[in-house]
Every structure is written in structure tokens, then in C-alpha cells.
Amino acid sequence: MSAPAAPDGAGEKLDSGVLKVAGVVVLGAIMAILDTTVVNVALQKLTIQFGTSFDTIQWVATGYMLALATVIPITGWAAEAFGTKRLYLIAIGTFLAGSMLAGMAWNVESLIVFRVLQGLGGGMLMPAGMTILTRAAGPQRIGRVMSVLGVPMLLGPICGPILGGWLVDSVSWRWIFYINVPIGLIAFVFALRVLPKDRPERTGRFDFPGLLMVSPGLAALIFGVSRIPSTGTVASVQVWLPALAGIVLLVGFVLRAARIDNPLIDLKLFRNRSFSTAMITMTVFCIGFFGAMLLLPTYFTLVRGESALNAGLLLAPQGLGAMLTMPIAGRLADRIAIRRIVLPGMLLLVLGMVVFTQVGADTPYALLMAAMFVMGLGMGATMMPITSAALQTLRSRDMAKASTATNILQQTAGAIGSAAMSIVLAALLAGKFGVPTSQGQLAATAATLNPATHEAASGLTADAFASTFVWGLVALALCLIPAFFLPKKRIVPTAETGEDVAPPVPMH
Template sequence: MSDKAAPPDERADEGADARVDLPLLRIAFILVLGTFMATVDATIVSVGIDTLSQDFGASVTEIQWVSTAYLLAVVTAVPASGWLADRFGGRRTWLVAVGVFLLGSLLCALAWSATSLIVFRVLQGLGGGLLPATGQALLARIAGRERTGRVISVVSVVPLLSPVLGPLVGGAILGAAPWPWLFLVNLPIGAAAILLARRYVPAVPSAPQRTPFDRRGAALLSPGLAVLVFGLTEVSHGRPLPAAVGIAGGLGMLAAFTVHGLRTRHTPLVDPRLFARPPFGAAALALLVLGASVFGTMFLLPLYLQTGRGLSAWESGLLLAPQGLGAAAGSVLVNRTIDKVAPRTLVVTGIALIFVGTVPFTQLGHQLPDLAIAVALAVRGIGMAMIGAPVMNIVYSRIAPAEIPRAAGALNLLNTVGGSLGTAALAVVLQNRLAARGPDISGPDISAAFADTFWWVLVFCLLAAAGATRLPRTHVRTP
């Protein structure tokens, strides 16, 4: 199938048909397989760190790079997703990204040392970084403006499930098979995705005017993001000097990219002006803070359950599962209301639910019952589902179809960086609260330190709410 087919989004708009039919749901399911693999793989390895450390004879600090290298590769690849889709077509870019991800997965399973595994994780992350943004942009163009909100509300639940499913799936695999299956499990899923996509996913044409690749921007933005995320991860590992160098260097390169993006006569890799265009700026802030809240909380809670309560990775995963169930229920609710309720109302309500669901965690020092944790997580899950899909619908339905790939890349990039930023910030707060209670800290003191840290998650919610007040009240669409 050629990438020169008629634009699906234009055909959808001509009919002004907002129904999400079976063929579109099938396309959404196929494309979400790529997002599922990429997002789950970001966390699936976390439960296998000890196993990998023992098998390769490496320290935990060295083997931690298995996770860090994947994250750095992801943030390096995301900025280029828009240009690649414009240049080669969204469907072709998505298929190649799945292929690169599968090749990286296979090589990871065959790794013979910690170093080789880290290198292959970089390759895997380069493919995985392209999948969510390219898949979202492709789906938005196929669905058209009238159906984007409903279909995005269905597929956006997958990134919300990944922080829960990753450790749970990883623990289940390691309970029944050796560590290479953490990566081999991707092969049948990816192979099915490629076969189904070649048959059922229609081609979306590449951009009519091919813009040159922004080499200077790529030399500043992708490495700058990688260096910044590296600095943030070093903060969470308690290494101040490399953290300071990484954060300062990353911010400097990002500042230089912003100047370049504003001055260049060509199309930049990510246009800084996009963030000043309403409602993109407010939407970007909401997704940035959502990423900080989701991934930050999913960093804190498993750590608390395993260190503060002595649960295994599998038991922790089961206790975290209600958040996934809440997200699934929330996506159903959003699917039925996204075209009827104002975007601002949905997003502010979602933030409020996350706030309410986080409050109980500020009381962990009082031995919060498991049932209370499960209910709070379910409420948070519903709230998270009410933010992502409406925000993406706001953006995708108000920009020209040709701009969707680059906008999708920018939104996914902010969500990823927000997750890194939130995790690093909460790790620093947690370390300070633990240190404040002395070297001989006991179980109740550990719980109290985690409770103190969750107050900062509430601060994230307030910041997101401030940005959400700038979102549109009505469903004004671009003619």
C-alpha cells in the first residue's frame, strides 16, 4: 500500500461522521500494540535488575543503565518522529520503528554482558521512542477531526497502564522463565502488529513539501534532552556532581535550540512557537505535569510497598492494579463524554480526582490499609484518563493535518520529560526526608518519609490545574 493514498483525515471530515466504526477500532488496536510494547518495556525491566546483576556479575549501579539507556534513547528519538513521518509517511515510519524495536529486543535477549545489553537497549529505545508519537499522529489523521477525540480516548489508556503492567508482567515472566524472556515476549506482539498493519492500516501521505532535516536543531535538541534526563536520573541516584553537570548542560543546549528554532528560516525539528499558540501551551503544561504525577507516583509507591511493607514485586504489582482498572473505566467515561463536555471541564475534573486520590498517600505514616490504597489508586486512574485524551483531542482537532506529526512528537516528548522530571524531584525529596530521620530509620519512619514526599505530588496537581484553566471552554474547531 503506497504512502501516496488520499488523506484519510480529509475523507473523514467531508462526511462529518463522528462514529467510531469497527475498521477504525481495528486500526486503533493495531497501532496501540506498538505503544504498548514501547511503554511497558520502559518499566518491565525494573523488576529484573537484581537478576541481571547476578547473571552478568555487575553492580546494581552498572546494571541500572539498562533502564537509563532505554530512557535516554527514547527522548533522543522522539523529536525526530515528526520529520520522519513528514518525509517518509506515518505508516512507513511506524513499521520501520516496530522493526527496529524488535531487532533491539532480540539482541537484548542474546546479550552476553551488561555492556552489550546496555548497547542493545539503546537500539530498542530508538525504535520505541518513535512508536507512541507516530502511532498517535497516524491514528489522528486516519480518524479525522470529527472522530479523533473518541478514538484517542480509547488508546490513550495504554500509556497510563504501562507503569502498572510493566513490573507486574516482568515479575510474572521472571517467576516462570529466565530473564531473556523479558525481551523475547515482544517478538510475537511486534510481528503480529507488523502483519496486521500492512493489511489493515491505510497509508497517510507524506508532507507535500519536503523540508530539509534540521541538523543543527537535532544536534542541540536530542542530545540536550538526553543530557538533561541523564542529569535528572543522577539526581535520583544521589550523585550530585554528574547531576549538576547534566542538568546545566542539558538546559544550556535546550536554550540554544530555542534560540535556533526562533531564528531559523527553515522548519525546526520542534517549533518553539507551537507552545505559544493557544491552546497548545496549556495542553503541553497539563501533559508535562501529568507525566510527573503518573511516573513520579509509580516510582514512589512500588518502592514504599517493597521497602516499607516488605511486599514482593508481584504483590506490589497486584496492589497497584486498581489504578489500571480505574484508567480503563475512565477511558470509557471519556469516550462517551469527550464530544459533549467542555475540554476544560474534563481536564480540571481529572486533576481534581488525581488530587483526591493522592491525599490518602500523605497519611502513609498511619499505616494506611491496603483497601484504602487500592481505592485511592482507582480514583487516580479515572482522573488520569480524563486528562490525556481531552488534551490530545484539543491539539489534534485545532491544527492542520500536516502539523499533526510534529505536534504529536512534541506532546509525547513533554510527557516523557515530565515523567523524568517528576521522578527525579520526588527522589530528591524522599532522600531528604529519609535522611532527616537519621541513619537508624525504622518501618514507621520510612512510611512517614514517603507520606511527606506525596505532598509534593499534590503540588504537581495544583500546577496542572493552573495550566488547565487556560484550556478552551467550548469545542471550537478549525474550519
Template sequence: MTRTEAIPAAVWRLAVVLAFGGVMAGLDTSVVNVGLDVTGRDLDASLASVQWVQSGYLLALAAALPVCGWISRRVGAGRLWLWSLAAFTGTSALCALAPGIGWLIAFRVLQGVAGGLLVPSGMTVLGQAAGPGRMGRVVATTSVPAILAPAVGPVVGALLISEPSWHWLFLVNVPAGVLGLVVGLRTVPRGGTTGAGRLDGPGLALVAVVLPLLTYAITEAAASRTLLAPSVAPPLAGGVPPLLAFVRRSLRSAAPLLDLRLFRNRGYAAASFEVLFNGAALFGGLIVMPLYFQLQRRAGIVETGLLLTAFSLGAAATFPVAGRLADRHGGGIVTLAVLVVTTLSTVALALSPADVDVVTVELLMVARGIGLALSGMPAVSAAFATVSARQLPDATSQITILSRVGGAIGGAVFVVILTGALPAGVAAAFRLTFWSLTAATLAALGAPPGSCANSAGRH
């Protein structure tokens, strides 16, 4: 057993300020979705065009993530966080003022770039301030509002759409962003530079091609309900070769855009594996569960958002506990609890009859939130505990990318499974999808727990 280190009050104050970025980015992943139809009608745009308001944001976010580590080393993580928050706030206002669909998509792309830099730079600032022995508790506690934000997003979006207009989907970010900047300028340490060297331009070009193409391929696969659709093959074929080239370059370059050599550390690689599949189970579940409530239980948008808060409340209540366990014992000790809680709750959803009462469903959602919180936080803490301060910007970028990619892949695959099984009946389709969620959860637990735990405990 390792004695936990006390966390200074200054670190907690810093963590609260940095939580602004997580809340804003979390809300923006879901609050806009409920307003796409209204936005399209108001701007006289087709659904095919208006969906790029969200897709463009996600693609830009994915493309911006890899460069975050280099910029953090170049200008300081705190300074980058402040710049990103200012850019996110400004582009939110521009989105609200967009005169047409083309301008709105363009501003959302810029907002996605800012969002892609905002979260990992904030994690780097926290990691540098807290240190590995306190990272789990600090990140766990400050992740609570960020975890709640995507589930609250549909409710907020529905309320904004039902009364004012789609412009408020973006204007809602402005006061929060301004407040975060005012406090952040006085609180957030700018961070020192650590000799970033020259930017790996070819590596950036490769990853800027890879992530959007593969993300787009996954999006098209989900939209067309098959991985064999004509719209899937071109981006998939275009994304794989540069992916292989990027990996080769990263392993051979003295100053790569992302230091993939970190994966030679067994503890880091195992924890990253868990983060990838935990992202699939977590974010994929956040896509499936709204569909379950709307298609199976005939819930409206606001009711669906309220029902989803049970999952987030379970995760939020457990995150601080998971962080303390990760700091004191490492990631491996919670594996058995994760296996029991998450698997049993997901299997129970798979076996539930179509008319199961809502209280039972909500209790199972709370249990899934508890299980996935216990799984995700120790994995992230274990990954960060295996790297040096010099490697932390790379690690935070990579962990964020893996979580997002896992969520994108998981969401797309689960939607493909669900829609493919719908001809057999809604209840049967969701039963099969919940079994798939169970498989993703078990895959997240497939990394050798001892390697994570031991690595976390040594640093």
C-alpha cells in the first residue's frame, strides 16, 4: 500500500478553473445535436449539409489533438490552455452570428481546432501541478462536471431550441468562456517551455489526413448502416497508408509529432489499451442509450436527457473514489470490481424485457456509470504515472486521442449493429447491441492489470 500525498489548496483551485474547458467541450459534443434540424430549417439547408456542423467540428477536433503536445512544449501548457479557451469562446460567438450554413460550418471547424487543444492542454497543466502521486484524485474530482456535461447537453439543447433559437446553442458558451478567462488569467500558470524543437511538419500532414479520413469513414459506416458502403471505401483506403507511414516516421524520428515510443513501456501500452476500449464502451454507450430511450421506450428529447443523467450521476459519484484507489494502489486493484459491476449491469440490460420498468433501467444505468468510472480513471492515472514530466504533453495528447477514437469507433460499430438488427424487432436489436457493449467492456479489461498497477505504483 502506498501512502497518498496531500493535495494543496492551490492545486484544487487550479483544477476548478481548468474544469471550465472540460464542461464547455463536453456540452458542445451533444448540445448541438438536438438543434441540427431547427438550424437547417432556419438557414434553408438540407440535412445532408447541416450534419457537417457537427461532423466538421469532430473532424477538426481530431486533427488538432496530435499537435497539442508540441505546442505545449513550445509555449507552455497553461498559455496554450488560455489561448484555446479564448479561441473557443470567440468562435462560439462567430457560430451564433453565422449568416449561412457555409459560414456556420467554417466557424465550427475553427471551434473544433480550439476544442481539440483545450482538453489535453488542461490535463497537462493539472498533471504538472499535481504530480503523479496526486493525479488520480485531482483529475477524478474535476472530471465530474465534464462527465455530466454530455448527458446534460441534450436537455440544455432541447430547452434552448424550444424557446429562444439555435443561436443560443453557441451563445451559451460565451459567458462561461469569458468567466473562465478572467479567472484563468490570474490562476493558471503559463508553464515553461521544454525545448520543443522544430514542428514535425510531415508528421502533422500525415496525421491531419489520417484522423479526418478514418473518422469520416467510421461516420459514413454508421450512417449507411454497413461497413461495405461505397462512401466508406475511399476514405478508408485513403487513411490506412498514411497511418502506416505516420507510425513508421514517428518511431524513426528524433523529434516526432507524437512520441509513439511511449508504447514500448508495457504499463503505458496496457493502460492505453484500456483507455481505447473504455472510450468505446463509455462514449459508444452514450450514443446507444439515447436511442434505446427514444426507440424502445418512446421518450422525448428532454425526457431522454433526464434519463441519461442516471449514468452520469453514477460515474460522477464514483470518480473521486476511483482516483483515490488509483493513487494509492494503482489501476489493477479495481479490475475485479469493474468486471463484476459493469458486466453484470450491461448483461442485465441485454436480458431485460422490452417493458421493464424505468426504475430498474435507471438503477442499471447508475451501475454502468459506476463500473466505467472505476475502469477509466485508474487506466488514465496509470498511463500518466509511467511517463516523465517531459513526456507528459505527448501522453495526454495520445490518451485523449485514444479515448476519442475509441468512442468514435464504438459508437459507429454499435449503431451499425443496432440498425442491422432492427428488422428483427427493436427489443431484439437492443439486446444484441447491449451484448456488444458487454464485449467492449470486457476488452477494456483485457490489458494485463498487473502491468498498469505496478507501473502506477512505482512513480
């Protein structure tokens, strides 16, 4: 009989076995998350390389995102049916194949197809990896393992533009895909050796009708939302028709899932108050934060005239701030009430965002970088503790389904937030330059590049960014409301939550 854990969570350090599993999972997460951002800085280069339009080349990013949305719902069922280790190896192999083929692409059509293949592998990596890691560590250490898994989730959007800008400028656009190959091979070999073997669990009948609702529904909704920046209006048939179709399919799935056994996504998880509160907080947070963060590199390149590489480097203070608070927040999440960590983190985010609502064409870089550092401190104390609050009260057998639901909400909310901020910015720019909404950013770019109009155009463009950041500030402030209802006391794993926790990870 094992000794009980200390009341404050002491003595529950991550052993070397869990740390090895975490290392493998982080490698996979780095690949998947980097590839959602590293391509963005190369789109202009790819447009010239393949002699195509920007609308067409956008599918290199959109196709990857839609593939992620399509495959994530299947991951929870597949983890139970085939075992998480086997599924993780399949995900890495699929991602590697897509990366290699994308680097060898001979035209824009082949590149889009191979990016979709890459996305199918990438969509399985995060939820499968999260399931493996949380099962290995057990509920009493979820806060710490979430802080480990949060490193690539925070640094990916920062390092992606830096790495992508350098590879495109100094090496070749093909290496934004080839760079995944050595990382993926290392991750595959270590996954074979390190990840604990698990046996497939008996699952109910596969919810194929649910798959036909939720995967196309998510893809259609995200596609419709992603078309807002290019069309310039939500009234465009390219926006409202797929978005409406997606919403109808998702509502149909929810109504059906509430009446059947073993649905593709287990909605019974939301009966858990801690889980549902954390998911509401996470959704509002992703809409506000990731939507606003999308604007930062554009501000630096459009208003301040920085290169893609320099714009990426200027985002580094945010990552540094997050790296300082994330390990501390992870340890505290297993010892004290989650709310006592998240609320101060949210206040730091709001404080940092206030600076950007006042941004101008000549705002000192020192002030902007200090604000990003403060936001990074808040980010490190927010995102992973929220996820910990969602998972701490669940049984090990529910981790796969919970990880799937978490990743779906993050992807969808992030896409909605990015599109919403893009359309607000485009509309404001259009108003200032007297052009249609869809032409707002093009007009601002042309005016800022013209020496005769540069000074006036930079001021007008900076004003548009400042007003857009106000919307991000409002969303982050609203996030404080659900965050207030996060657990008030430290969650102690009970027999119900910990009864089927996986045994300790074997040493290798």
C-alpha cells in the first residue's frame, strides 16, 4: 500500500520516466504548432514562386487548418480503439510523410494536397500527446505536465515567424517543411522506445453518423470564418453559407450526442462543473488573445516597416515572460486553487493589452516590448492552469475524450478570434483610406510604402490597429467573468478521479 500524498502536493515531483514521455510529446507538439505559423511568413514568396494568386496560396494555410479540424474529433475514439502509443506513432508518420512531400511539391495544387496530409497527422499529435502525458503523470500532477506541454503552445506562434522568415530569406521555402523531418524522425524513434505500451480499450460502436456531422461541420465553420478577411464582410456567400452549414451540422451533432451511447465527443463531460467552467474560460480567452496576437507581426511590418524576421524577433519578450511564469504556475496548479493563479494572470494580460490600445506609429519599442513581456507573464499563468482545471477532476479513462474536446474548442475559438480581429482591422483601414473593406489592408500597404504619403498613412494605420486592440482588450476582460467561477479550492484527486490512473511510467 502506497503512502498518501502530502497535503500540499509536495513529493509529487515528475520522475524521469514521466519527463522522458514529456520530451517525446513536446517534440511532436513543436512540429504541429510550428507548422501552423511558420508557413504564414512564406505565403508572399510562394505566391511568386508558383505564379499564382494570393487567394489560391492561402489554401496552403487554410487546407492545413481544415485538416486539423477534421481529424481532431476522431482522435479520442482512435486512442481508445488502437491505443495511444500506436496512434501517436501513426500521427508522427503521417506528419513526416506530409512534410517531406510538401517540401518536394512541384506546383501549388500538390503543395496544398500535401499540406492537408500534414494537417491530418498534426491534428492527432496534440490530443494524443496530451492524453499520453496526463495518463502517465496522474491527476495529482496534471498542473506540472500541462506547464511542460504549454511550452511549444506558447513558443510556436513566436518562434514560427522567426524560423520561417530566416529559412525563406536565407535558405529556401522548401526548408520550412524539410525542417520537420529530422525532428520527426527523432520523435518517432524516442516514441517507440520511451512511450509506455497501452492496450486498446473496449469501445462502443463507432459513431460514424457523428463523424459525418462534427468533422465536416467544424471544417465548414472554420472555412467560412477564415474567408472573412479576404471577402471583407460576413454578408459574402463565401462566408455565411459554409459557416451556417457548419453550425447546422454541429447543432445536429449535439442534439444527437445527447441521446445516444458512446458519441464521437462525450458531451457528458460538460456535466462536470470544473470542466465546463474551464472550457468556457478557455474559449473566450482564445478568441481574445490569439485574435489580438495575430495583429502584432502585421503592425510591425505594416506600420513600422520591419522585415518578417525582425517582426518575429520583436515578439520574443512575450515568450520570455511565459517561460518565467509557466513552470511556477504548473507547480502551483497542483497545490492551490486554480482561480488564484488564473485571475492574476488574466489581470497581467489585460494590463499589457492596454498599452497596445494606445499604440501609434512611433510608440517606443521599449514600451511595446515591456508590454509584451507582461502579457507573456500573464499567458504563462493562464492557459495551462485553465487546462489543468478542466482535467484534474476527470478519470483517466476520460482523458482521451477530454483532450479531444479541449483541442476542438481551442482550434475553433482561435480561428474565430483571428478572423474577427482581421475583419475589424480591415474595416477600420478601409474607413480611413476610403476603399471597400476587402481592400483596406492593400490600400494601407500601398500608402505606407509611398514616401510621399508614408508619414500620414502610418499614423492612420496605427490608429486602426489601436482601435482593433480595444476589441481584444474587451474579450480578455470578459474572460475574467468565467475565470471567477473556476475552482475556489485546491482539487485533491479522490478514488473516483484517480481509481484508474495508469501505473507509473517504466524506466528505460
